[in-house]
Amino acid sequence: MKIIILGFGAVGQGVARVISMKKDYLRSKYNLNPKIVAVCDRSGAAIHEDGLDEELLLETKTGKGKISLYPEYGIPGMDSLQVLDEIEYDCLVEVTPTDIDDGEPTRSHIIKAMEGGKDVVTSNKGPLALSFQELADCAKTNNVEFKFEASVGGAMPILNFAHENLAGCHIESIYGILNGTTNYILSRMANEGSSYEQTLKEAQEMGIAETDPYQDVEGVDAACKIVILANSVLNLPVTLKDVEVEGISRITSESIALAKKEGLLIKLIGEASPNALEVSPRLVSQGSPFAVEGTLNVATLKTDLADEVTVVGKGAGSVETASAIISDIISIWKRRR
């Protein structure tokens, strides 16, 4: 299976690392032999039809900062769309940074790959939140596989879980803590009585919150995930603008302390149902599956037969997110052979 990786940040590097670590396992368990034939970052590309060496890819990126400096097969300045024309491949792994204004260039990458008859795996929320139906239709028209488990909750396997494990159930609605940064901030405010501003600053120093925390703390990231869940699991053809969003930046330590007195916690909860599409701070009980702390993500599926079923997992992390991408790759491989 020949793979192109577009984007070589934390997730892309995680994919290379996992493929390197799991070579024997993938071959013996699934008869799968993934070969990375091209990798692209802002600097250009590295391309080789016999497959690039995963460890050398990682060394080049961490040591020299640019994948185009890969020995012998690096091509400085080659652009990502060009890479897709340059070499034969089976599956595009699209892991460039998320853009939520127009979803580009990811959207174009994905459509070009699909129109060329290639399967696509992505962790990129942007184009899914903006034009899910267009991409799903494009996959259908071109009869290719399109998988995006890593786009919602990193290592928390919610999409495949909803589709495969609850086969006999109708899923009525989904609730979740879908952003690890805000869960970390709110948990810490509750445990230490600290202010929002101070806790955010500490989270930034620890690398848990980004320098520009807007998308996380104002609920935009969680809203993107709600859109993906609504489309993929509930078949609701909605986009980001349909979600009512309120973030956590106005939550005070006083309100958290008040809730705590009553055995309650304040969490940033996303909801997708035929009646509501929103992200907002809500009260949850101690002792409920939503009371989890730290950067954990959690999602509850409300079903007709099994009542509520919940999944909890790490929402981020290089290898963790890559594990979801590898699951998608294995599932494509199983259907294709």
Place this chain on the structure above:
Amino acid sequence: MKIIILGFGAVGQGVARVISMKKDYLRSKYNLNPKIVAVCDRSGAAIHEDGLDEELLLETKTGKGKISLYPEYGIPGMDSLQVLDEIEYDCLVEVTPTDIDDGEPTRSHIIKAMEGGKDVVTSNKGPLALSFQELADCAKTNNVEFKFEASVGGAMPILNFAHENLAGCHIESIYGILNGTTNYILSRMANEGSSYEQTLKEAQEMGIAETDPYQDVEGVDAACKIVILANSVLNLPVTLKDVEVEGISRITSESIALAKKEGLLIKLIGEASPNALEVSPRLVSQGSPFAVEGTLNVATLKTDLADEVTVVGKGAGSVETASAIISDIISIWKRRR
């Protein structure tokens, strides 16, 4: 798909109810048309090759107490092994009460069905906890499907989750709250400061604990589930006698109060790993996925790539447990056609 249901208690009735409710859904989504051709309880059987009416089965059982009084097609006194010879079928749904001394008569039902080339779905822990490898080998030898999602955690889909959703991961160990009754008792003791004896009595009055609570409160039920998880997910060929078991009957309200002061809870935790196979009361943190209350079950899979992934769901309930059986039936149907 012609189905025989052996055992017509809460779970068996749940299966009939779900098949009745979901007829159109199963036909339109999976092209699956399940037909219950025989049902057996202690009183005898009801058998009809064109399929029995699900609503009439439920009415007969709840109204008259005996399935052998099913109009026209009831056969008083017919024994369960005989039923398997009496009529053509594709899949045995074995949902008789669990016996953990010799796993009979479930074990014989399952082996007879498999040797006849039939697929088997069961919720019955007994024979799995006592002779998992024998049954798994029998399924393999006879090239039939053998599924038992409902045997661990009712509506919490842990087995298929481990096998399918974490395809790229190696699962190193499993921890879980696998018994709803003990979780209910411990949660209530923590919230109300009540004694073990008093809380057990209340749980019995509410129908949450059984009149003879031994298997639940002494950890035997959880130990059976640990054996099933160890065999099925970790490939460890162990049986019930390999599990070190300690129940909750010696836990005092004082010890729970002491733990609570430190932000900790006492839960009955089962562990399956290559190094340990045990069920015992342990301390867990508030804010961890194990802090869930009520009759909920929870299981955490420790993996090499995705770190810890957790599933939470209802551990019991007629329709809830039946939903796991229907998932298994759908998965068999998908492979068979």
